Amino acid sequence: INISEYLTTQTLLPPFLPYPRFLLELDLSQTAKMTYVLLLDRATLAEKSLEDERGFVFVIFTICSLAEQLGRSTVSVSSALKELDAAGLIERRRTRFSSPNHIFVKIPNVE
DSSP states (O other): OOOOOOOOTTOOOOOOOOOOGGGGGSOOOHHHHHHHHHHHHHHHOTTTOEEOTTSOEEEEOOHHHHHHHHTOOHHHHHHHHHHHHHTTSEEEEOOSTTSOOEEEEOOOOOO
């Protein structure tokens, strides 16, 4: 990556991931936060997301694929998913044997 330009109002930005501000306030590991960001990004891409019978969006993302994209081990990603599940930010639903879970990404209520 060649980083040599200053940002101007005309600068075209490279692809980026949205990082919700509420994550800054949560007591989660950085891996869990980045995992959530990656899942949220995938869920908002129409061609990569799916809907269940209730109209809730879910993604199919294997732990190995998440680990590769995040540059983390599968053990770290598994721990991050457990953190996100415990925090109520995702819900994982089992599918067929040896198939990846459906991951529902949740958004906190805005007050």
